[in-house]
Amino acid sequence: MNRSRIALVVILLQALWGAQPNVHAREAALDVSLAHPTLLAGTPQTTYLKVGLTGFAMSATEKRPPVNVALVLDKSGSMIGNKIAQAKDAAIRALDRLDANDIVSVVVYDSTVRVVVPATKLTDKHAVRQAIARIDAGGNTALFGGVSKGAAEVRKFLDGKRVNRVILLSDGLANAGPSTPSDLGELGASLMKEGIAVSTLGLGLDYNEDLMVELARRSDGNHVFVEQATELAAVFDREFNDVTSVVAQDITITIHCAAGIRPVRLLGIDGEINGQDVVVRLNQLYSEQEKYALLEVAVPGSETAQVRPVADVSVSYANMETKTTDRLTGAVSAQFDSSPSIVKERVNAKVMTEYVLQIANVRNAQALVLRDQGKTREARALLESNAAYLGDQAAELKSDKLQQRCSDNTIQSKNLDAKTWKRTRKDMREQQIEDARQQGPMQQEQPASKDPDC
C-alpha cells in the first residue's frame, strides 16, 4: 500500500513537471500523464491522458531476439524490369542482417501464390539468395493470398520469443481475391492477435495506399511509401533494423478510469472502450522508442485544490530480453485550480504536443477524404488551416515535430492537383499512419524539405 502510494507520487511528480521518462534498464518505462495536470475548478472539461511506453535500450552484449520474417513480394506484371530487380536485390541484401537463428520465408504472388522459400532457419543463406534471384515477374496481383500464405509461413514457427513479421512489397492494386482496405485491415487485426505484424512497402505511385496502410495499421506494422525502386535497399535496411530492435511484444495497456471520469475517445492508436475500461493492444515496442495511447477524458466539475484520481493504468508485455512477461502499473490524478493562468502554466507540453499532432492528423485525414470526393478547394482550405494550427502550436509548445508537420501540411495543400495528387495522397497516408501508430524510430525519415511559411 505504502509502496504503491510512493509510486503514485513519483508518477504524479513526473506528470507535474514533465519529467523525462524513467528509463530503467531491461524494463520498458511507463509514463502516465495528463495534458492538463491542473484543471480549472468548477466546470466539467475534457483533457487528454497519455499512457506512454518506452522500450529500453537494446543491450549491445546480449543477443537480439531472433526474428521470424516472411518476405511477401509482388511479382505481378507491373513489377517487370527495374522494380523486381531492385526488390530482389534489396531482399537479398537484407538477408545479410540476419543469421542462422532467424527464420526466413519468401512468398511471391501474381494471380496465384507461390512459396519460394518455405519458413526455415537461415542456415543456408546461399540457397535463399538463389531462390530470390530466380523470381521473375508477370500476372495479376493476389495480394490477399500472398499475405495469407506469408502469414502461414510465419505461423509455422510462431513463437513469442521471436519477432514475427510479414514484410509485404507491392506496387499495384490488389485485383485478385479480397481487396478492400477493410478486408486487409481485418486480416491485419487478426494477425496482430497472434503477434504477427505486417509491414507494407508501397512501391511507385500505383499501389493502393488505403489498403496497404490499413493492413499495416491494424497489425501494428510499418508502412513506407517507396517512390523509387532505388530506395528499396535503404527501406529494407530500415525495416530490418526495426525487426531486429524489438525489445517488447504482446503489449496490453489497460486504463481503468476512476469513477466520474468518462473515457471519450482514443486518438491515434485504436482500442476498446468498455465502459470505464480502455484496452489498447500493441504488437511490439522497439529499442528506445516510445509508443503511447492518447485518451480523451471528460472530467466533471470539481472544487479548487481537490485531487481527483483520473485513472489507474496497468501494462503487460513480453520482455524480449529477459523472456518474461513483465507488468507495470501507474496512476494519475488531476488537481483543480480557479486560476486559468495557473492551469495554462502547468500544461504538460509533451502531452499537448502529441494531442496537437493527433488532432492535426485527424484533420489531415479529413482533408484527404475531401480531396477524394473531388472537393479540392475545401481540402486545401482544411490543410492550410491545419498548417496554421500546427504552426501556432509549434511556436507555443516549442515543438520541432509540429513545425515539421506544419510544413508538411502546407506542402500537401499545394499539391492537390490531379498531376501530383497520387503522390501527395501516398505521402499523406504514410504520414497519417506514422503519427497515429508511432512507427519504429528507424522509419522516421529526415525531413525532406521545409516550407518557408512554417
Place this chain on the structure above:
Amino acid sequence: MTRKYLALFWLIVCLPLAVIVVIGWRLARDEHGMARQRLREVMLVRLHDTALVVSDYFQRRERRLDTLLESVSLDPDSLRQLVRREPHVGQVFVLQANGTLLHPDPGGQLNDAERRFLTDSRDMFAHNDLLRAVTGGDDGAAPAASGWVVRFWGSGLNMVYWRRLPSGKLAGVLMQRARWIADLIAVLPETADAARSSENESWETRIRLIDSNGRAVYEWGSFEPDNGAAPFQELAPAYPLSSWRLQHFVDESALATVGRGAYFNFITVLAATGLVLVMAGALFYREYKRQVREALQRVSFVNQVSHELKTPLTNIRMYAELLESDLQGECAEQDQAPRDHLKVIVEESQRLSRLIGNVLTFAQQERSQLILHPRAAVVDDVIATVIQRFDPALRRRGVEVVFERSAGALVEVDVDALEQILGNLLGNVEKYAATGKRLEVVSRQASADTVIVLSDDGPGIPARHRERVFRPFQRLSNDIADSPGTGIGLSIARQLARLHGGDLVLVPSARGATFEVRLDTPRNESEASA
C-alpha cells in the same frame, strides 16, 4: 490356279491389316472422348479432395470453438478478452434460451466493435431468426447442440458458429471473415514451381475458389485461363461454404492433343502388325514358290521318265501286235496258249501306254502346254476302236458292251484326246464297275456337238463325291488293293473335254455311274462341200 492362291494369300495378309486399321481408327477416335471424360473425372476427384480440405478446416475450427465456448465464463470481461485474444474470433454473443441477447447487451456499455456487430447482424437477432435456424423449424427433431449459421452482410458471407451451453444458453462466435478466408488460403495449395510441376504433371490447370458473388477469392495452378472462360469442372464445397464454388480450369487447346498419343500408338501398332504380316507373307510366299518349283521339278522328272519309257513301250507294243498278227496268219490250228499269252502282253502294254499318256498329258497340262490338234475323223469309229481295244479285258471280266452309234459324221476332232478320254472312262469301268456286267455306250451328234454317254451298272459314285472324282489325285478309296490307279484319269479326261470346247460330267442315274462326254466337233468342211 496359282493366281487364285496368290489372291487368297494376299487376302489373308491384307484382311487383318484392314480390320486393324478400322478398329484402331475407331479406337483412336473414341480415345479422345474417353480421355476427356477421364480428365473430367480426375478433375472432379481433385475438386473433391480440395473440398475436403475446406470442410476439414471448418471441422477443426468447430472443435477449437467448442473448447473455447465451453471454457469461457460468460461475463463481459472474459468474453471481450476472448475476442481480443483469439485470432479467428470477430465477435462473441450469448443468447438466453428465449432469444434475449445477454452479450453484447444492447442496453449496456458497448465498445465500437460490439456496436458495429449489433448493427451488422441485427437481422439475425431480430425476430429470433437465429434461434429459429438453430432449433431447425418445427419438424420435431431433437435440436442440435451446435452448428453453423451463414448470413450475408458487409462485404460478403459471414460465418457464425453457435453452441448450446449446459445452462440452456446459446453462445455464438462470429468468425472474423478475412481471417477464415486467409486460413483457407493457407491450407489450400499454392502454385507449384513451374520447373517442379512440369515433371509431375503434364497438365497445366488452375483451380479457383469463387465466392457467392462469383469473384475469385483464391486460385492456384500454372494455367492462366482467359477472362470469362467457363470452368472445365465445378464443385460446391460442403456447408457452411456451400454458396461458394471450386472451379477447375484446364487448357482446352491442349485438350485437342488428347488421343493424339493414341493415334500415334495405333499407327505404330498398325505398322508393326503390317510389317509382321508382310514378312510372314513373304516368307510363306517364298516357301510356296519353292514348293511349286520342287513340284514342277518332280513333274518334269516324271515327265522325262515317262518319255524314256514311252519309246521302248511303243516298240514292245508294236512287236507284240506284229507277232500276234503273224501267229494268226500262219498256224491257226496250233496251240491256243501262246496266242493268249501274247494277247495279255498286248493288253498290258496298251494299258501301260495309256498310263504314260495320262502322265504326259497331265505334265503338259500343268505347264499349260496342252494343245489339241483336231483333224477330220468319225467319232463312232474312234469309239469302236477304243471299245475294241478294251474288249478282251472287259470280256474276261464278264462285262457286256453295248454300243449304240449315232455319231457317224466326219467332224474335226482330236482323235488322240478322244481316245484318251474314252480310254480313261473304259479303264475305270474295267477297274471299278466290272461287277455291273454291262456297259452301254451311246453316241449322238447335233449340229457341232458330239455327245457320248457311258453308263454302267457298277456300284456307282455317291452324290457327294460327284465333283471330287474330277480333281487330280482324288480317289474314293486310297486302298491300293481296293482300287488301283493314279487318280489323275478323270481329271485329265475332263480337262481334255473342256479344252475341246465341251465337258465331262457325271450324270445322275438310277443305278451305276453315267458319264457324259460332250465335245465341240465342227463338221469337217471337205465332207460338207462334197
